[in-house]
Amino acid sequence: MSTLLDLSLLDLSERLASRAVSSREAVDAALARVEAVDGRVRAFLHVDAANARAAADAADARAAAGQRRGPLDGVPIALKDIFATRGVPTTAGSKILEGYVPPYSATLVERLLDAGAVVLGKLNMDEFAMGTSNENSAYGPCHNPWDLTRTPGGSSGGSAAAVAARECFGALGTDTGGSIRGPASFCGIVGLKPTYGRVSRYGVVAFASSLDQPGPMARSVRDVAALLQAIAGHDPRDQTTSAQPVPDYLAGIEGGAKGLRIGVPREWLGGGLDPGVEARVREALATYERLGATLVDVSLPHTKYGIAAYYLIAPAEASSNLARYDGIRFGLRVKGQGLKDTYAKTRDRGFGPEPKRRIMLGTYALSAGYYDAYYLRAQKVRSLVRRDFDDAFTRCDVIAGPVTPTVAFKLGEKVSDPLQMYLEDVYTVPCNLAALPGMSIPCGLSEKERLPVGLQLIGRPFDEVTLLRTARALEREAGPLPRPPAVE
Amino acid sequence: MALSLAEVRRIAALARLELSPEEEARFAEQLSAVLTYVEQLSTLDVSGVPPMTHALAEAPSLREDEVLPSLPPEDSLANAPAREGTFFLVPRIIE
Numbered sequence: 001m002s003t004l005l006d007l008s009l010l011d012l013s014e015r016l017a018s019r020a021v022s023s024r025e026a027v028d029a030a031l032a033r034v035e036a037v038d039g040r041v042r043a044f045l046h047v048d049a050a051n052a053r054a055a056a057d058a059a060d061a062r063a064a065a066g067q068r069r070g071p072l073d074g075v076p077i078a079l080k081d082i083f084a085t086r087g088v089p090t091t092a093g094s095k096i097l098e099g100y101v102p103p104y105s106a107t108l109v110e111r112l113l114d115a116g117a118v119v120l121g122k123l124n125m126d127e128f129a130m131g132t133s134n135e136n137s138a139y140g141p142c143h144n145p146w147d148l149t150r151t152p153g154g155s156s157g158g159s160a161a162a163v164a165a166r167e168c169f170g171a172l173g174t175d176t177g178g179s180i181r182g183p184a185s186f187c188g189i190v191g192l193k194p195t196y197g198r199v200s201r202y203g204v205v206a207f208a209s210s211l212d213q214p215g216p217m218a219r220s221v222r223d224v225a226a227l228l229q230a231i232a233g234h235d236p237r238d239q240t241t242s243a244q245p246v247p248d249y250l251a252g253i254e255g256g257a258k259g260l261r262i263g264v265p266r267e268w269l270g271g272g273l274d275p276g277v278e279a280r281v282r283e284a285l286a287t288y289e290r291l292g293a294t295l296v297d298v299s300l301p302h303t304k305y306g307i308a309a310y311y312l313i314a315p316a317e318a319s320s321n322l323a324r325y326d327g328i329r330f331g332l333r334v335k336g337q338g339l340k341d342t343y344a345k346t347r348d349r350g351f352g353p354e355p356k357r358r359i360m361l362g363t364y365a366l367s368a369g370y371y372d373a374y375y376l377r378a379q380k381v382r383s384l385v386r387r388d389f390d391d392a393f394t395r396c397d398v399i400a401g402p403v404t405p406t407v408a409f410k411l412g413e414k415v416s417d418p419l420q421m422y423l424e425d426v427y428t429v430p431c432n433l434a435a436l437p438g439m440s441i442p443c444g445l446s447e448k449e450r451l452p453v454g455l456q457l458i459g460r461p462f463d464e465v466t467l468l469r470t471a472r473a474l475e476r477e478a479g480p481l482p483r484p485p486a487v488e
Numbered sequence: 489m490a491l492s493l494a495e496v497r498r499i500a501a502l503a504r505l506e507l508s509p510e511e512e513a514r515f516a517e518q519l520s521a522v523l524t525y526v527e528q529l530s531t532l533d534v535s536g537v538p539p540m541t542h543a544l545a546e547a548p549s550l551r552e553d554e555v556l557p558s559l560p561p562e563d564s565l566a567n568a569p570a571r572e573g574t575f576f577l578v579p580r581i582i583e
Contacts, residue, residue: 103563196543210543239548308526319503326504329576333569339579344506356505360496360515361522363503377529379539384532386540419521435543461545 001036002029005166006483009223012169013071019063023056023074026169027118030076034120034167037487042142043152043162045081046089047121052076055118062116071226073116078168080159081122082129083109083214084203088119092205093127093137093155096325096332096350106203107238108172108214108231115230120168124158127352128322129179129207131155132424135415136354143411144186145484146451150408153183159217160187165487170218170227174204176211177310178403178428181440184217185403185454188442188481190224190471191217195462196435197242199228200235208317209240211310211432219480221441221472225249228464247465257473258292260466263396265300268427274406276446280453281402284443287477288400288470298392298399302384303430309385310429311422312365312378318355319362325350357418386434393460398470402427403440403454427456437464441471442481452481489527490520 004012004026015021031049038044059074068074079085082092084102086109091097105113113119126136134142134157142157144150145165152161156173160183163171173180175193184191192215199214206212216227232246264285269278289295327333327346334345351359365374392399404424414421431438440454455474459467496516500507507515561574570577 100567103559103566234549236551240544242544242546243549244546302532305529305532308529311522312526312529323504327569328578330567331569335579339581340504341506342579343504347504348506348508351505353511356507356511357515357518359503359505360499361519364491364495364499364519364523367499367502373530374526376539377534378526379541380534380537381529381532382540383537384534418518419525422522433540 001033001166004029005033008220009075009169009218010071010220010226013075016063016074017068023059023063023118024053026074027052027056027076027120030120030168037165038167040143040148041145041161041165041487042140043124043158043165043167044078044121045091045124045139045158048088048119052118052120059116059118069116072112072230074118075170076118076120076168077112077170077172078120078123078159078162079109079171080125080156080173082125082174082205083172084205085109085119085122088122090122090205091139092129093125093139094350094352094355095138098332100331104203107200107235109203111231117230123162123171126155126157126354128205128318128355129155129174129176130318130354130358132178132182132421133411133414134158135411136352138352141411144408145487146188146408148486149410151186151411153186153408155179156217157183160184160189160191163187163189163217163219164484170216170223172214172227173217174212174214175432176208176314177432178425180215180217181403181428181438181454181456182424184440186408186452188452188484189217189219190221190442191215191440192224192228192464193431193438194228194232194464195437197240198437198462198464199231200238200241202235202237206321208314209321210317211314221468221475222250222253225253225468242462244462249464249468252465253468253472255469256291257288257470260288260293260398260470261296261396262288262293262470263296263298263392263399265298265303265392265399265401267300267303268401272405272426273402276448277402277404277406277453279447280444281455284455284474285400287474291473291477296396298396300388300392300430302381302388305381306385306430306433307422307426309378309381310425310433311361312374313382315358315362316365316375317362319359319366322355322359382433385430389434389436397466399458401456403456407446407449407451407453431458436461437467439467439471441475443474443478445481489523491516491523
């Protein structure tokens with residue numbers, strides 16, 4: 001493996017700026033790495049080598065002419081296959097979109113391309129982002145670079161695995177109930193789910209529209225800040241994006257932890273948390289104290305109802321969003337006897353088991369006679385979860401806790417029991433319900449399995465600045481994780 | 489709460505899904521487990537709590553209603569499973 005690939009995104013960027021390294025060299029090294037390891041990792045669903053090389057040459061020409069567009073210019077990245085990319089296949093991990101080539105690009109893809117980023121290809125994911133292990137991908141699961149028999153997490157598993165395995169310098173994912181933070185934790189990288197409304201969802205295949213939020217994944221906190229900088233901000237094409245100004249995410253990032261009040265939810269330590277994960281999380285909290293932060297005991301009493309509320313709200317929204325896959329305008333069509341039969345046959349063949357399960361659950365929760373008992377009640381509980389956070393944030397600046405109850409589990413271990421799989425999201429779902437920004441940052445390896453453990457940080461609405469500063473303080477202290485051993 | 493096979497079939501019809509008998513049986517069991525789990529929400533007192541209908545607190549921004557370029561018909565039709573001229577071809581609706 002080229003040592004170039006061990007560089008962080010921003011370290012590579014510096015070398016591109018000084019022209020010590022060319023974008024073409026970086027892209028060729030990354031493509032060679034994909035060639036060498038991706039047969040085992042299976043992070044990529046589509047590699048776009050020709051376009052990537054052409055984009056790299058264009059970036060090198062800009063660098064030579066002194067017209068570099070900024071820190072992402074010439075940097076090889078990759079995208080979860082949920083983002084519409086003009087002229088490049090986009091499947092959302094589903095057979096119903098096999099062969100679909102979007103006629104337009106997502107806003108965030110346009111912004112990344114405008115910034116000069118080089119897109120290597122599209123990354124594996126659970127079908128329609130529904131999953132916690134990547135095993136719901138219709139194209140086969142992605143594997144964890146730390147141990148190929150284990151899950152990289154989901155649904156942005158391909159994004160996390162590709163970054164961890166040094167197949168790219170950064171990636172974009174989406175997080176509806178933990179789909180950025182969970183995989184980041186399992187693969188030992190940094191992932192950020194921005195505040196709902198911070199990043200445009202235009203051109204992002206919709207799962208649950210009131211919860212979905214795209215965000216960056218990379219090997220360092222600073223890299224994640226640079227990627228967020230490029231994609232954040234109001235979009236006239238997405239009415240749910242916020243008009244709040246986008247701050248400079250790197251400006252205060254080295255501010256340290258001194259004086260920070262870090263809230264520790266008493267409900268989140270102990271209980272169902274694996275002791276090996278808890279040990280690393282507690283160490284990280286102790287590090288913060290040593291760095292001059294104050295730990296504050298906070299309570300989030302309604303977050304234990306988060307999973308129940310989430311698995312009504314998200315499927316309800318999904319059942320509505322996935323109604324568009326009807327075999328008429330794009331995607332698969334299976335001919336039946338007349339229109340209704342064509343719909344039913346197309347959707348039966350096109351959707352895998354998990355989307356079907358969630359469509360069924362959502363249709364039920366929204367159906368006549370059940371709406372008040374399920375969907376409306378869940379929306380009220382969502383308000384209670386948000387209130388818990390609002391109360392906690394009167395006494396602290398950021399909240400810290402675990403990301404997942406365990407380290408990466410074995411592929412196949414939980415597939416037969418959907419409810420057990422859903423419970424994996426217990427610590428990540430509340431942040432989505434409350435529409436808050438959240439991060440996962442590595443806080444060491446578990447004692448027993450020697451697998452990465454993530455620390456979750458949750459911030460106030462639109463306060464990604466404090467979140468990044470807090471994350472950077474720990475990263476500076478802890479240093480980088482070793483390379484994932486299974487792809488050495 | 490347990491979901492009967494008849495209920496599963498009713499929901500599948502509403503959702504325009506044609507399920508195999510095996511899928512119907514499996515979903516009846518799995519969805520019943522999930523619905524039993526979410527029952528815990530009924531233990532909470534939510535009287536007087538407004539539903540969180542919007543994830544974003546601020547009022548959505550409005551823009552002028554201007555005509556902007558849209559996709560050319562050829563691009564819009566490029567992924568159509570069946571087309572005729574500049575139209576999507578659909579199965580017969582009136583029988």
